[in-house]
Amino acid sequence: MARVIVAGFVERDGKLLVIRERPAEFPADHDPVMNQPAGHVEKDELLTDAVVREVREETGYCVRPVELIGVHQAISPQRMAIYFLFRCELEDQGQGPIEASEIVETLWLTQKEIMTRVSEHRSSSTTARFKSYFSGARYPLEVVTHLSS
Numbered sequence: 001m002a003r004v005i006v007a008g009f010v011e012r013d014g015k016l017l018v019i020r021e022r023p024a025e026f027p028a029d030h031d032p033v034m035n036q037p038a039g040h041v042e043k044d045e046l047l048t049d050a051v052v053r054e055v056r057e058e059t060g061y062c063v064r065p066v067e068l069i070g071v072h073q074a075i076s077p078q079r080m081a082i083y084f085l086f087r088c089e090l091e092d093q094g095q096g097p098i099e100a101s102e103i104v105e106t107l108w109l110t111q112k113e114i115m116t117r118v119s120e121h122r123s124s125s126t127t128a129r130f131k132s133y134f135s136g137a138r139y140p141l142e143v144v145t146h147l148s149s
Helices: 047-059 111-115 124-135
Strands: 002-012 015-021 033-035 038-040 063-075 080-090 103-109
Touching: 002 047, 002 063, 015 047, 015 111, 033 124, 038 047, 047 063, 047 080, 047 103, 063 124, 080 124, 111 124
Parallel strands: 002 080
Antiparallel strands: 002 015, 002 038, 015 033, 015 103, 063 080
């Protein structure tokens, strides 16, 4: 079964909000890796609500999704994941507490800083998601339709 994951891209003053994390599946002594704020969609949760929750839990920032960047399908021998990438805007500039214990720190980095540190990205999928954001592709949120039964 595919995992459904949302990722939030938040820009401020020409810099993108990124996280450095120690994922639970990595060895405890592994160096932190760079990623976008992202996570699984919970049961009965809207995609847009999930990205707001994940960004808040992993960064302490309150955001609102404003555009869909794209959809990625990541397939590996172990699993498949479908990523919904959202461009988000800050609701306010204040940073609250970070709830996710795997997060080491949050950073605001330029495109150049992010793309020259590819060796620190969590995975090649992480790099592909950054590239999608930097490509400039954007779609209105209306392409994400919620159907209820």
